[in-house]
Amino acid sequence: MKRIEVKLSLLVVAPLLDVIKGLADDINGEPATARPPQDLDGEFQEAWSRDLLGGQQSDLAVLLALFGEDFFLDGIVSFDQTNAEAIARACSAVRLLLRDRYLKPLADEALEAGEVELTNLDPAVQKAFMCYLFLATIQELIIQHLDESIIGSSPPEAGDSAPDLGI
Amino acid sequence: MAETKTHISPSQRTSTVLQLEAVWRVVVLNDPVNLMSYVVLVFKKVFGFDEATARRHMMEVHEGGRSVVWVGPREKAEAYLFTLQQWHLTVILESDEAH
Numbered sequence: 001m002k003r004i005e006v007k008l009s010l011l012v013v014a015p016l017l018d019v020i021k022g023l024a025d026d027i028n029g030e031p032a033t034a035r036p037p038q039d040l041d042g043e044f045q046e047a048w049s050r051d052l053l054g055g056q057q058s059d060l061a062v063l064l065a066l067f068g069e070d071f072f073l074d075g076i077v078s079f080d081q082t083n084a085e086a087i088a089r090a091c092s093a094v095r096l097l098l099r100d101r102y103l104k105p106l107a108d109e110a111l112e113a114g115e116v117e118l119t120n121l122d123p124a125v126q127k128a129f130m131c132y133l134f135l136a137t138i139q140e141l142i143i144q145h146l147d148e149s150i151i152g153s154s155p156p157e158a159g160d161s162a163p164d165l166g167i
Numbered sequence: 168m169a170e171t172k173t174h175i176s177p178s179q180r181t182s183t184v185l186q187l188e189a190v191w192r193v194v195v196l197n198d199p200v201n202l203m204s205y206v207v208l209v210f211k212k213v214f215g216f217d218e219a220t221a222r223r224h225m226m227e228v229h230e231g232g233r234s235v236v237w238v239g240p241r242e243k244a245e246a247y248l249f250t251l252q253q254w255h256l257t258v259i260l261e262s263d264e265a266h
Contacts, residue, residue: 033255033256035257035258037245048249088208092201139205143204143208144204
């Protein structure tokens with residue numbers, strides 16, 4: 001199994017983890033992107049959101065597990081076929097929440113291009129943006145090195161874990 | 168034990184049948200958060216697209232704001248919608264009747 005290990009600077013990353021962990025409760029309470037079809041009835045819409053939230057919580061637990069006690073001993077995180085997919089998704093969920101909570105003052109174009117003048121930002125926004133970039137870097141690392149592991153981990157099929165909507 | 172009877176009117180039944188028979192589009196919309204490379208990965212993973220097809224759809228989303236990534240029956244379109252939302256893409260369903 002292909003596996004990559006990355007050594008991170010504890011000095012840089014530890015404060016960013018505070019932001020991620022601080023958002024964890026919010027992330028665990030609401031799916032980042034839940035838009036059930038509007039013509040489904042209320043019960044199905046609830047089931048849709050509940051199932052998305054369950055997956056998101058499980059992905060976030062995998063992301064946070066990267067930064068357990070061992071990480072604070074050596075600063076090393078490891079990615080492989082067993083955690084890459086969940087971590088990539090969790091990074092996306094947290095980035096969406098960061099944008100929603102802290103980065104709204106930044107123009108979409110600037111955010112998309114990553115062209116933001118850090119010194120002009122309020123310290124809280126600055127930290128959130130650093131966190132946003134950090135999570136993007138994790139995603140890039142995974143995509144660059146483990147793309148084939150993720151693609152090949154199961155055959156493409158819609159709704160592998162879709163809710164039973166009974167339609 | 169009380170028995171519950173559900174009455175389905177002819178108009179409800181017709182509407183449900185039409186909904187199931189219509190052709191539905193799964194449309195991915197642009198967002199400023201998800202990385203281009205991430206969106207390509209998701210398209211390859213979920214639809215089994217090759218790199219070139221996945222990139223073409225991603226560029227459609229990025230430059231045009233939307234891309235129709237799948238067309239077919241409602242039930243499967245819903246399953247794709249759910250799967251893409253698990254990956255946190257912004258997705259909607261559109262029926263042929265909407266055009």
